[in-house]
Amino acid sequence: MYxxxxxxxxxxxxxxxxxxxxxxxxxxxxxxxxxRADRKINLLVVGLFFLVWSVNGFFIGGNTVKMFLLLSGFxxxxxxxxxxxxxxxxxxxxxxxxxxxxxxxxxAYIQDQYTLKTSIIVFDMICYLLLLCGYLMGRNIxxxxxxxxxxxxxxxVLTILGVFMYVKFQSVLELSAxxxxxxxxxxxxxxxxxxxxxxxxxxxxxxxxxxxxxTYKPRGxxxxxxxxxxxxxxxxxxxxQSRGAIIYIILILLLDNFYRFTALKNIFKIILSVIFITxxxxxxxxxxxxxxxxxxxxxxxxxxxxxSLQKLTDNVQADQSSYERTLLIQDFYSNIGSxxxxxxxxYTPYPxxxxxxxxxxxxxxxxxxxLIFSVLNFLKSLQILLKRITFSPLLNLIxxxxxxxxxxxxxxxxxxxxxxxxxxLGFLAGLPRLVTLIKLKQTK
Numbered sequence: 001m002y003x004x005x006x007x008x009x010x011x012x013x014x015x016x017x018x019x020x021x022x023x024x025x026x027x028x029x030x031x032x033x034x035x036r037a038d039r040k041i042n043l044l045v046v047g048l049f050f051l052v053w054s055v056n057g058f059f060i061g062g063n064t065v066k067m068f069l070l071l072s073g074f075x076x077x078x079x080x081x082x083x084x085x086x087x088x089x090x091x092x093x094x095x096x097x098x099x100x101x102x103x104x105x106x107x108a109y110i111q112d113q114y115t116l117k118t119s120i121i122v123f124d125m126i127c128y129l130l131l132l133c134g135y136l137m138g139r140n141i142x143x144x145x146x147x148x149x150x151x152x153x154x155x156x157v158l159t160i161l162g163v164f165m166y167v168k169f170q171s172v173l174e175l176s177a178x179x180x181x182x183x184x185x186x187x188x189x190x191x192x193x194x195x196x197x198x199x200x201x202x203x204x205x206x207x208x209x210x211x212x213x214x215t216y217k218p219r220g221x222x223x224x225x226x227x228x229x230x231x232x233x234x235x236x237x238x239x240x241q242s243r244g245a246i247i248y249i250i251l252i253l254l255l256d257n258f259y260r261f262t263a264l265k266n267i268f269k270i271i272l273s274v275i276f277i278t279x280x281x282x283x284x285x286x287x288x289x290x291x292x293x294x295x296x297x298x299x300x301x302x303x304x305x306x307x308s309l310q311k312l313t314d315n316v317q318a319d320q321s322s323y324e325r326t327l328l329i330q331d332f333y334s335n336i337g338s339x340x341x342x343x344x345x346x347y348t349p350y351p352x353x354x355x356x357x358x359x360x361x362x363x364x365x366x367x368x369x370x371l372i373f374s375v376l377n378f379l380k381s382l383q384i385l386l387k388r389i390t391f392s393p394l395l396n397l398i399x400x401x402x403x404x405x406x407x408x409x410x411x412x413x414x415x416x417x418x419x420x421x422x423x424x425l426g427f428l429a430g431l432p433r434l435v436t437l438i439k440l441k442q443t444k
Contacts, residue, residue, distance in 0.1 A: 138430025
């Protein structure tokens with residue numbers, strides 16, 4: 001009798017409508033949360049893209065367009081990151097990192113280092129804010145959704161446009177591939193376009209497109225557009241003759257697809273894909289060379305630079321760029337006694353190596369914590385990549401970008417210019433522990 005009364009009470013029309021209303025409100029709230037998460041990832045990725053694509057924007061509208069894109073990208077990253085609630089862990093992170101930054105400036109002052117130049121201090125602040133943005137992104141990793149197709153199309157089209165304008169104005173801008181012009185970054189001066197910066201930023205764009213292709217798996221003409229923009233970007237990177245960027249791209253692609261080599265079927269697919277991409281690239285190269293002969297010279301120069309590495313074992317001066325790096329390392333060890341405590345007196349950027357730069361600028365006392373922090377987060381990113389922790393698209397993207405930025409920092413790019421490195425460091429520091437990430441992966 002109780003069961004009948006209970007059932008009748010809860011199955012009345014009023015209660016049934018109440019249940020429907022609750023389900024509707026619950027679904028509506030869930031949809032709003034998803035839309036908000038998708039909006040965040042769309043704005044964030046566009047911001048990241050503008051932050052680095054601004055270099056290509058230079059070829060479209062000069063330094064004005066470049067600075068507009070740079071500031072717009074930075075503003076979008078700030079807006080999407082600092083919108084989250086700040087907990088006590090974030091406050092502690094802010095205080096600790098701010099104390100370290102002030103200590104670095106103090107060391108630069110007492111050691112009369114060149115890094116106190118106004119432009120470098122501005123870039124230090126930008127990197128510091130990106131570090132904090134990354135931390136907030138990592139702390140709120142599950143609040144980011146998925147990219148929509150309109151954003152994917154926008155990024156692909158802008159990439160192709162940037163590559164086209166770079167090739168078109170190659171001879172006009174006189175971006176020489178000579179040793180003098182390509183090896184030196186102008187002491188943190190963001191008004192100067194150089195081939196190392198072009199290779200770095202377009203490698204970041206390449207991995208954004210690679211992430212879109214492998215994570216979102218667009219179909220039809222959109223997939224073709226993304227693939228074509230990747231090939232065009234790789235062309236551009238190769239034409240800069242930056243061997244480091246090419247080597248690191250290939251290494252990360254191998255690591256990201258390492259699990260595929262465990263199955264014979266996948267190996268066969270990879271071989272076919274490589275053959276197809278090679279023939280497609282060669283066909284595209286032949287067409288482009290006819291219209292832009294200057295690109296052919298760049299490609300030949302790149303091949304000769306790779307070939308010069310083979311001669312390095314027989315003659316240390318066979319490759320001038322590698323030889324100069326060897327001299328910098330020798331100079332570091334020859335003067336390590338005066339550097340080791342509080343950095344090098346009158347230090348001038350930059351020694352082409354993240355580890356050397358950290359010790360030369362801040363010494364072992366203040367530099368070692370940064371070095372350890374950097375290496376631990378690098379190892380964490382490697383584990384995330386190799387363990388295939390893929391519960392969040394944003395996690396996959398930032399890990400790819402950070403790995404490249406970290407590897408690039410081992411052969412070029414001064415610390416204040418390697419902005420994605422600092423964003424990635426903050427992001428990885430803000431993430432939960434690896435055990436928690438694996439559990440989140442299993443629940444998805």
